Amino acid sequence: MSQDKGVEKERLRLLQKATTEFVPEEDRLLLSGQMEDGERVGLWLTQRLLGRLVQPLLRWVEGRGLERGDPVPRGEILQRFAQQEAQARQQPEQRVQLPKQGGRWLVLAVDMKDRGEYLLLNFRGEGVEPVQLLVDGALLRQWLGIVYGLYRKAEWPLDFWPQWMTNAALPEPVPGLLH
Numbered sequence: 001m002s003q004d005k006g007v008e009k010e011r012l013r014l015l016q017k018a019t020t021e022f023v024p025e026e027d028r029l030l031l032s033g034q035m036e037d038g039e040r041v042g043l044w045l046t047q048r049l050l051g052r053l054v055q056p057l058l059r060w061v062e063g064r065g066l067e068r069g070d071p072v073p074r075g076e077i078l079q080r081f082a083q084q085e086a087q088a089r090q091q092p093e094q095r096v097q098l099p100k101q102g103g104r105w106l107v108l109a110v111d112m113k114d115r116g117e118y119l120l121l122n123f124r125g126e127g128v129e130p131v132q133l134l135v136d137g138a139l140l141r142q143w144l145g146i147v148y149g150l151y152r153k154a155e156w157p158l159d160f161w162p163q164w165m166t167n168a169a170l171p172e173p174v175p176g177l178l179h
Helices: 047-062 075-088 137-154 163-168
Strands: 015-023 028-035 040-045 104-106 109-115 118-124 131-136
Touching: 015 131, 015 137, 028 131, 028 137, 040 047, 047 109, 047 137, 075 137, 075 163, 131 137, 137 163
Parallel strands: 040 104
Antiparallel strands: 015 028, 028 040, 109 118, 118 131
16 A cells, blocks of 8 residues: 555554454454554554444445445445455455564554545554554455454454445355365
8 A cells, every 4th residue: 555645654654564353362453563664563452442433434434435436335235245345355465473572552542534535544542653554445344344354253242333244244264165
């Protein structure tokens, strides 16, 4: 993802790559990210914070097409198709590996700035420099699909997720089954 989309690079610590996983021992999600300079950081996301964050993210993505020029998908069925398309285009990438010690902090707040076709997420914690993630509609749909899958894995309540997201969820792969 290019970082010159009208964003002042000097002021921001933009994640170039990110991995999100559920850590059962912590009962939270860990967003492991890597900056352009190679610095790696781990952001702990609690269920409570995500419950407040996901709703506005869903509203933002519902109002956008998948790519520049795409029509805005409307209605339950079109939202589900748009979600499935974004998830199907997701390419496997190497996970961001964090150092064994340090580099992880608890996210206390996330600011969102609408930049037209992009959304800038500003993750803030106590006594640490904020970290930002710049996403377009398709990338945000992919990340929301990952977060939804991790909600299911964590057995957290799914009641606030929209029907189009729950219907779009791709099935878990069956071990040993080849296509």
